[in-house]
Amino acid sequence: MFRHRLAGLPSGRRSKYALLVFWLIVIAAAGPLALKLTEVQDNDTLGALPAGAEHSRAAQRAEAAFPDSRAPLAIAVYVRDGGLTDADRAKVDADRAAFTPYADGGQVPAAVPSEDGQALLLSFPVAGDDERRGTAVTELKDRLTAGAPTGLRTALTGPAAAENDVFDAFGGMDTALLLATAATVALLLLITYRSPVLWLIPLLTAAFANQLASAVVYLLARYAGLAVDFQSQSILTVLVFGVGVDYALLLIARYREELRRHADRHAAMAVALRRSLGAIGASAATVAIGLLCLLAAQLPSTRGLGPVGAIGIVAALLAMTTLLPAVLVLFGRWLFWPFVPRYAPDVAGADVAADHRVWRGIAGLVGRRPRTVWIGTAAALVALSFGIGNLSVGLPGEETFTREVGSITGQRMIAAHYPSGTVAPADILATADRADQVVAAARAVPGVAEVGAPERSPDGRWVRIGAVLADTPDSDAALETVDRLRTAVHAVPGAQALVGGDSAYLLDEERTVDRDNRRVVPLVLAVVFVILTVLLRALVAPLLLLASVVLSYLAALGAAGLILDAMGHAKLFVGIPLQTFLFLVALGVDYTIFLTTRAREEAVLLGHRQGVLHALTVTGGVITSAGVVLAATFGALSVLPLVPSVQSAVIVGVGVLLDTFLVRSLLVPALALEVGRRTWWPSALARPASLAGRRRPAEPVPANS
Numbered sequence: 248m249f250r251h252r253l254a255g256l257p258s259g260r261r262s263k264y265a266l267l268v269f270w271l272i273v274i275a276a277a278g279p280l281a282l283k284l285t286e287v288q289d290n291d292t293l294g295a296l297p298a299g300a301e302h303s304r305a306a307q308r309a310e311a312a313f314p315d316s317r318a319p320l321a322i323a324v325y326v327r328d329g330g331l332t333d334a335d336r337a338k339v340d341a342d343r344a345a346f347t348p349y350a351d352g353g354q355v356p357a358a359v360p361s362e363d364g365q366a367l368l369l370s371f372p373v374a375g376d377d378e379r380r381g382t383a384v385t386e387l388k389d390r391l392t393a394g395a396p397t398g399l400r401t402a403l404t405g406p407a408a409a410e411n412d413v414f415d416a417f418g419g420m421d422t423a424l425l426l427a428t429a430a431t432v433a434l435l436l437l438i439t440y441r442s443p444v445l446w447l448i449p450l451l452t453a454a455f456a457n458q459l460a461s462a463v464v465y466l467l468a469r470y471a472g473l474a475v476d477f478q479s480q481s482i483l484t485v486l487v488f489g490v491g492v493d494y495a496l497l498l499i500a501r502y503r504e505e506l507r508r509h510a511d512r513h514a515a516m517a518v519a520l521r522r523s524l525g526a527i528g529a530s531a532a533t534v535a536i537g538l539l540c541l542l543a544a545q546l547p548s549t550r551g552l553g554p555v556g557a558i559g560i561v562a563a564l565l566a567m568t569t570l571l572p573a574v575l576v577l578f579g580r581w582l583f584w585p586f587v588p589r590y591a592p593d594v595a596g597a598d599v600a601a602d603h604r605v606w607r608g609i610a611g612l613v614g615r616r617p618r619t620v621w622i623g624t625a626a627a628l629v630a631l632s633f634g635i636g637n638l639s640v641g642l643p644g645e646e647t648f649t650r651e652v653g654s655i656t657g658q659r660m661i662a663a664h665y666p667s668g669t670v671a672p673a674d675i676l677a678t679a680d681r682a683d684q685v686v687a688a689a690r691a692v693p694g695v696a697e698v699g700a701p702e703r704s705p706d707g708r709w710v711r712i713g714a715v716l717a718d719t720p721d722s723d724a725a726l727e728t729v730d731r732l733r734t735a736v737h738a739v740p741g742a743q744a745l746v747g748g749d750s751a752y753l754l755d756e757e758r759t760v761d762r763d764n765r766r767v768v769p770l771v772l773a774v775v776f777v778i779l780t781v782l783l784r785a786l787v788a789p790l791l792l793l794a795s796v797v798l799s800y801l802a803a804l805g806a807a808g809l810i811l812d813a814m815g816h817a818k819l820f821v822g823i824p825l826q827t828f829l830f831l832v833a834l835g836v837d838y839t840i841f842l843t844t845r846a847r848e849e850a851v852l853l854g855h856r857q858g859v860l861h862a863l864t865v866t867g868g869v870i871t872s873a874g875v876v877l878a879a880t881f882g883a884l885s886v887l888p889l890v891p892s893v894q895s896a897v898i899v900g901v902g903v904l905l906d907t908f909l910v911r912s913l914l915v916p917a918l919a920l921e922v923g924r925r926t927w928w929p930s931a932l933a934r935p936a937s938l939a940g941r942r943r944p945a946e947p948v949p950a951n952s
Contacts, residue, residue: 257572258516266573270566274455277462284461287468288476295547300755301733305747308676312704313711318351318372321384322405323391324660325358326366327398334396339367345390349373349383366664373407384411388653404657409644412652424481427883428488429454435879436492439872445582448574449495449567456566457487460559467554474551481887482552483559489880490534490834491563493873494527495571497841500869502572506580506588516576524568526844529782530837531564533775537833540770544763546756549822606867610860613916621917624909628798631905634805637812641757642820642890643721644749649888662719666696671720671749673729675712679703681742682710688735689714694728716750725750726757760821771829772797775836783843784930791918791926792843796835799910803831803902810897820891827898834877834899835906838870839915846919850932855924863916874907 256262296303323346325331325339339358346355351374358367373380373387384407391401429450436446460483467473501523505515538560541553580587613620645655673695677685682701689698689712696717701710714732718724729750736744772793779789804824811817845866850858881903884896919926927933 257569258513258520258576260513263573263576266569267577270455270570270573274458277458280465281458281461284465284468284475284480287465288480289468289474296752296755297545297547297759300759301745302747302751302755305674305676305745305751308709308745309674309711309747312676312706312709313702314705318374319380319406319410320370321349321373321387321403321407322657322661323369323387324366324402324404324657325368326400326660326664328365330364331367331399332396335399336367338395338399339369341394342390343369346371346387349387361664363664366660368661368665370405380407381411381414384408400660402653402657402660404654404661408654408657412648412654415652423886424883425457425484427886428484428880431879431883432488432492432876435872435876439496439876440583441586442583444584445499448578448582449492449499449571452495452566452571452574453488453491453563455570456491456562457484457559459566460487460562463558463562464555467558473554474547475555476548476551478548478892479552479555481884481892483555485880485884486534486556487559487563489877490531490560490837491567492876492880493837494530494563494567496869496873496876497527498523498567498571499575500866502575503583503588504865507591510590512576512579516572520568520572522848525782526841527564527568529778529844530840531560533778533836533840534833535560536774536778537771537829540767540774541829543766543770544825546759546763546822549760549763549825552826606864609867609912610863610916613863613913614856614860614920617917617920620913621921624914624917625798628802628905628909628914631802632798632805634808635801637808637817638804638819639817640819640821640824641721641753642818646816646818647820647890649890649893666715666717672699672713672715673732673746673748673750675714675732675736675744675746677710677712677736677739677742677744679708679710681739681744682712684739685710685736685742685744686712688739689732692728692732692735694718694724695732714748720749721753726754729754756821760825764825767825768828771832775832779836779840782840783847783927785927785933787922787928787933788843788919788926791922792836792839792915795839795910795914795918796832796906799835799906800828800831800902802905803827803898806901806905807894807898810901811894814893814897816890816894819894823891823894823898827895827902830881830895830899831902831906834903835910838874838906838911841870841873842866842911842915843919846916847927847932850927855926855932856920859916859919863912867912870911871907874903874911878903878907 257266298304298307323342325335327335343355343358346369347353349371351372355369355371358369360367373383375383384403388403388408388411391403395401432453433446433450436450440446461480464473464475464480464483468475498519501519502516505519506512509515509518535557538553538556541549541556544550544553575582580589645658648655675685675689679701682703686698686701689695694717695714697715699713699715701712703710716725716728718728729746729748733744733746733751736742736746775796776789776793779792780786783789804827808817811819842862846859846862848858849861852858853861878900881899882896884892887893924933
């Protein structure tokens with residue numbers, strides 16, 4: 248049998264050494280490649296839209312027809328409350344001359360004054376590639392503050408400044424995230440095992456798995472076109488450590504049990520690994536295939552996260568089912584010191600019961616009042632879900648960072664002294680011979696404050712027209728205006744008009760995410776249902792588990808809504824609901840997989856009721872520890888200076904804890920008892936003829952491999 252052979256490799260007396268040598272070779276090769284992962288990051292995908300979106304088509308046409316549009320815009324803003332002075336204007340003129348070498352095309356247009364006489368704007372595209380542009384923006388910021396008259400406030404904003412702020416904010420954050428994740432896991436493992444040595448083994452194994460995953464992602468990004476950005480790399484680290492340590496906790500707990508039943512540690516590991524592989528493999532398959540469902544999404548940043556995350560899950564699975572057991576067997580029982588499990592088959596059951604006093608009490612409560620428990624738990628989760636009302640979808644650009652940055656300060660200064668849409672006008676691209684009709688159509692649209700003069704492309708075929716919106720670019724009113732503007736200019740015959748700009752981007756992003764949600768969510772649920780059906784050989788149990796994780800997700804959103812509202816981050820980034828749904832459904836079902844597979848195993852021997860309660864008793868501690876580790880690991884995302892990262896950390900962290908302490912511990916076992924043997928329908932376990940009373944078969948001692 249494949250499972251027996253696989254379990255025999257890391258637990259074999261000789262084969263474990265071969266496996267360790269193999270991993271040493273793998274890590275030696277993967278390490279240098281993993282360090283290069285940041286070199287292949289393409290962070291443009293973080294803000295990209297599908298090629299078919301109108302904003303994308305407008306941007307592509309603009310780049311082809313207007314070469315200067317390829318360079319991001321920098322906007323220098325000067326403000327003095329009470330009115331600008333002659334010294335302020337002299338400063339602006341001097342800066343305009345100093346900015347000329349940085350401008351694409353070598354020209355900086357004249358400053359644009361505000362109607363209240365308190366502000367001036369200098370706007371120009373910044374020349375150069377990414378590296379040169381970053382240096383240029385830093386020098387522009389220095390120039391703005393140098394020699395400014397007292398009382399004159401300055402800031403640099405626009406896409407070029409925002410790009411530079413992101414680069415500065417994330418400087419060294421990949422290392423900070425890795426250290427925060429590792430430190431969190433180390434602390435929790437130390438508390439869990441209360442051993443000065445054992446906690447190091449799963450932590451180092453997870454670190455090796457992370458190296459392997461990063462190396463594979465690098466190679467695929469470098470040679471196969473796999474899209475990887477800072478977001479997906481960050482989540483890769485969190486997934487490998489969180490999920491990998493979960494698998495380690497499950498395996499080590501089972502190994503500890505078997506060490507009491509077997510004098511030979513090799514035999515104990517063979518049995519532990521063989522009995523854990525089904526649950527761990529199903530868990531990994533659920534999460535990995537669920538992540539691959541993101542390939543059906545259209546938003547590039549969401550789609551790219553799928554394969555990167557799946558690679559991390561596979562790496563964690565391989566490391567925790569091959570390297571970890573080989574190391575545990577190599578070092579022997581002393582790793583558990585000072586709580587070393589001794590061989591005592593006659594008292595093994597009593598020792599296990601002593602280890603699980605708390606969970607034996609919880610199992611007793613569930614067993615006595617299953618209906619009260621599941622109704623009460625479900626009611627609590629439903630009550631928590633009402634907190635969703637505190638959340639809204641649509642994160643304003645100025646709220647993207649967790650701290651104030653220069654580009655956001657500049658946007659606020661502009662908004663205070665210019666029409667709301669000045670900093671981000673809508674861009675209309677149309678044929679040159681229909682320019683007048685397009686301008687007339689745009690001016691007639693409610694919500695358009697001003698329409699600029701058409702700018703003809705160098706080849707004379709196209710015109711670019713700026714339309715300033717009356718409302719702030721990220722408001723619902725501005726998005727509605729863009730929709731009306733598109734309808735109006737599309738109606739001009741022969742104009743081939745397209746509308747781009749920041750508001751158009753937000754509108755297309757919103758629609759893309761809505762399509763992705765409708766497509767990916769049912770796909771993820773279908774994948775999870777199929778895997779659970781195959782694993783449990785039943786139909787009722789998968790339906791119960793699927794309903795429980797969906798309820799858990801809604802409760803997580805509601806509870807997170809209360810927390811995020813208190814933190815001031817209740818406006819969700821548009822991609823957060825889908826990403827957190829995937830993580831909570833795929834990862835949340837992990838714990839019910841661990842519980843139900845053990846329950847099915849025990850039901851064969853003890854009967855349905857006792858099997859469920861015994862499974863809850865013996866898995867309660869380890870699964871709870873795993874849930875706390877995973878929640879804390881995702882919490883490490885909050886070290887990143889982006890609000891979407893904080894939102895992901897809170898929603899997934901809260902969701903995993905709810906799933907661990909309420910859904911898996913109370914709701915699922917209580918429902919299983921309420922439904923009875925029909926939980927396993929249509930398998931043989933659902934039939935009245937009980938299989939209980941069979942003795943656990945003796946496990947063969949692995950041969951000297």
